[in-house]
Amino acid sequence: MEDTNQFPNHSTQSLRQANKMENNKPSLAISKQQWMLIIVAVLVSRAVLYGTGLIGTHAYNPETVANLDLWKQICRFDCMWFQRIADDGYALVPTYMKGGNAANWAFMPVSPYLGKWMSWLVGDTNLALILVSNLTFVFSIVVFLKALKQLSIREEMQEVAVWLMCFSPYGVYALSGYSEPLYIALISGVFIACYRQNWWLVGLLGLVAAITRNLGVMLVFSVLIFGVQAYGASSFYRLKDNALSVIGAIWLIPLGFFTYMMYLHFHMGDALAFGHIQIAWGRVVSNPIEWLVYGVETGGAKLYLVIVSLMGFALNGYLFAKKRYAEAVFMLINLLIPLSSGVNAMPRYIFGLYPTYLAIILLLDKYPRARMPTLLAGAVLSTFFAIGFYSNVFFTV
8 A cells, every 4th residue: 555655745845844843932031141231232332322422423513413402413314204293293295304395204103103102201202202212222132132042043142143233333223213223123023923933923013014114014025935935835825724824914014004005195195105205305216226336426425325235235145145035035125125216325224124133143153253343343333323423414314
């Protein structure tokens, strides 16, 4: 009699792989020593970056902070847009900036409204946004650390990760009322839930991520990759195994984003207003390569932005090389879409992503001699960019 188990079909193999992934759930508990490290690293980095950033601004560019209170000195650029949303809601017509052609529709609602709710406690919206970004930054470190534990990254590298995040070259965003820390935390949480096959948590966290930053909606592709890896492609068109849960998560992720689009449609008659208003910042959709060439030809700050962009794509390529396809695809989309409208703010898009920090940690784990130089470079650059940011220098946005 033929042994039917000798040659298992693809469905059986996929189910076995899914069961193996399901059982691969290491402890995500953070030790007391790691909690102490997080507290110390956060406090030290806040003291250094706020201190050098503000003192440097007053010393070298005092005119940029003249007649501004402390919280307005810190709440710069996008933080000011969040403050307007928190205080006045979304505008009916473009009225902001010198040309009067900008509106706050480009900014997703989660961070501004967290700031609004926090302002009820502290009485100042700028301070509230700053507190929210700092609190969510601590949250992002904790969740990222748990992601590394899930991936069985050595504890030594987990400690490196804490210092890396605290002295990231663009750590100023976590100081200044931006949404990047919350976005990193949510995306890290989505990937942990994917690793552990908790699909409904994937959908809920993804939903919030997509209304924190609009590109969070692109998580659907990574979730699909995880689902296919776990259960096989055939499970999806046959609706077998846990494929229905994956499909549910994929449908849930864009729900908040589509709700925001519906709000824009009824509020000002354009569901895509968040994209169309980008023209006010000079962002015009074109071939990403053309923007890179333009940056090289222009030189100066644009060339710097091109170099950082290429570094981001190099890190993305490393994730593909390491076969971290779900993380790499999400990172690639989060780089290509912003780059298709210009090199401005590319460093912020790069260092506001979970896959970026994952790629750096994987590299530093492979090349231990690069750890200390990387952390030292991050500390130096973070203080430099903090001074530039508080001095209202645009390339730091």
